[in-house]
Amino acid sequence: MNDLQHALGALAPDLSPGATTIVGLRRLSGGASQETWAFETDSGAPLILRRKPPGVTGSGNAVPLATEAALINAAAARGAPVPRVLAICAPDSDVGEAYVMSRVEGETxxxxxxxxxxxxxxxxxxxxxxxxxxxxxxxxPTEGLPPLAVSSAATELEKYEAVYRQMDARRPIFEAAFRFLKDRAPTLERPVLVHGDFRNGNLMVHPDTGLAAVLDWELAHLGDPAEDLGWLCTSSWRFGGSKxxxxxxxxxxxxxxxxxxxxxxxxxxxxxYWQMLGSLKWGCMCLTxxxxxxxxxxxxxxxxxxGRRTSETEIDLVxxxxxAA
Amino acid sequence: MISHPTAGELIDSVIRFIEERAAPNLKDRDAFHARVAVNALAAVRREIEAGATAEADQIARLGALLETDGDWESLNTLLCERIRDGAISPTDQALLAHLHASIIDQVRIDQPGYAGLKTLEAR
Known part of the structure; x- marks a missing residue:
């Protein structure tokens, strides 16, 4: 933590005009693949650091942090509410693979x-x-973005069916959902930038001004635009809300x-369709x-x-x- | 079967111990896990009460749906195969009736507070 304090302190002049060091460094979340830290510059700018923990190699589907930062900038250019990226740190820098962004006020x-x-x-x-x-x-515009995976409904289903089969679980509702969705998989006509985890919980919302920032871009890819809308509607992310x-x-x-x-x-x-795929996907993740x-x-x-939350996704699937029947 | 105490009473006593004595001394991740532990014990308690009936009901429905006899595991496996190979359509009314009844029983055991349970019970 001392090393990180020093490394970020050296960046301070780039982060906020007139800043000479940073203060109040504290760890916010203990994600396995990503660290999140909060701190301020001595000039008072509230900031967030997202960093890959030292020694951890790439995790599954997550894009590199520099890609995340590039996508946040690209979304900002289209007018989407996102934090402002202030510094991108290379894997061999003193901070490590990371980026620094403005801290947005609100609730997640x-x-x-x-x-x-x-x-x-x-x-x-x-x-x-x-x-x-x-x-x-x-x-x-997808030209000029860093390399991203392309996925369609068919490839998503293939991926999660492999996960499910590997588990050797026999769940007739999953079988029915896989069958139903595979038979109706829409073709991917024009892949767009898909956020990949656009749901309640990853949206910073302010009680006065509404949607303040879209966070957690690590699952971004190119795909079907309806994927993001369906994931936002997936029942697992309603948190007891009725709508x-x-x-x-x-x-x-x-x-x-x-x-x-x-x-x-x-x-x-x-x-x-994508809402159903979302429930199926989350169900497979619960099993994992x-x-x-x-x-x-x-x-x-x-x-x-x-594992006992898998049945929540199954009741939504039914x-x-x-x-649809 | 065994009483003085029953399994349910034992579970209740452990839940009370965690909630009243242990959890107040824990914080952060341990406090969270204590809450999950209580939920887990409550699920086990509900499973002891309702699990056997739910399984017997499933076996009866599966037998009728698949027109064969067997224990729960073999019937459930057969159902999965029939859906997977297309012999039973995922929108087949008899299949959906079975899945509907089975998943309501299971969520009542696993997560009785889940909003989706009320949605399906209302249909």
Whole structure:
């Protein structure tokens, strides 16, 4: 931490005019693949550092941090609300692979955003605003972006079916969902920049001004624009809220905002398709997390119990299959 | 079967111990895990109460749906195969009726507070 304090201190003049060092460095979250730190410059600028922990090699689907930073800049250029990237640090720098961004005021806890009274006013326009912001992200020109994976519904299904088969779990609802979705997989006509994790919980929302920043770009890729809309509507991210879009809004408002901001029209049916794929994907992830308990890699009660959340995704899948039948 | 105490009473006593004595002395990650531990024990308690009936009901439905007899594991495996190879359509009404009843029973055990449970129960 002392080394990091020094390394960031040396960057201070680039981070804020008149700054000479940094203060108040503290770790915010303990993600396995990514560290998040908060600090201020001595001139008072509130900042966030996202850094890859030293010694950790690339994790699964996550893009390099420099790519994340480039995508945030590209989204900002289209008018999407994002933090301002102030410095990008190379893997061999004193800070390590990282970037520094402005600290945006607001709330990210999904439950508060979906249900708490201080957010009642901004909730009314939030689904529409999410539609507008997704249209802006999907409008980012893909030429000139750092290399990104391309994925379609078919390739996503292939990936998660392999994960499920490997688990040797026999879950008829997953079987039905895989069958249903594979038979109806939309073709990927024109891949756009997809955020990949655009959901309640990764959106910074201010009780007065609404959507303040779109965070967590590490799963960004090129793909079907409806993927982002469907993931935002996936039941697992409603946090007890009663409405389909993130627990806070309606499909119609999301789609209206998307189209009003210039997004190519997306049929509700296609959003529901990706919503179902989202539940299936999260269900497979719950099984994967349980598998780390079963293998002994993480013997915590939390890893064991998360396997019992798979059934939440299954009940959502049954509801969607019934609606589609 | 065994009483004085029953398994349910034992679980309740452990839940109370964690909530009233242990958890107040824990913080951060340990405090969070204590809450998860209580949820896990509560799920086990519900499974002891309702699991056997839910399994018997599933076996009866599976037998009718697949027109064959067997234990839960072999019937459930057969159902998975039939869906996978296309013999039973994922939108087949009889299949959905089985999945509907089974998943309601399971979520009542696993996560009875989950919002999606009310959605399906209302249908």
């Amino acid at each position: 806890l999904g439950k508060r955003i979906a249900r708490d009274p201080p957010f009642a006013e901004v909730r009314k326009g939030l689904a529409r605003r999410c539609g507008e912001v997704l249209a802006a992200i999907h409008d980012v 389909p879009v993130g627990g806070f809004g309606d499909h119609e408002d999301l789609l209206a905002g998307y189209q009003a901001a210039g997004g190519a029209p997306i049929a509700l049916e296609r959003v529901l 997390m349980y598998a780390s308990y079963a293998s002994g890699a993480d013997a915590s009660v939390e890893r064991a119990m998360i 509801a969607l299959l019934e609606a």
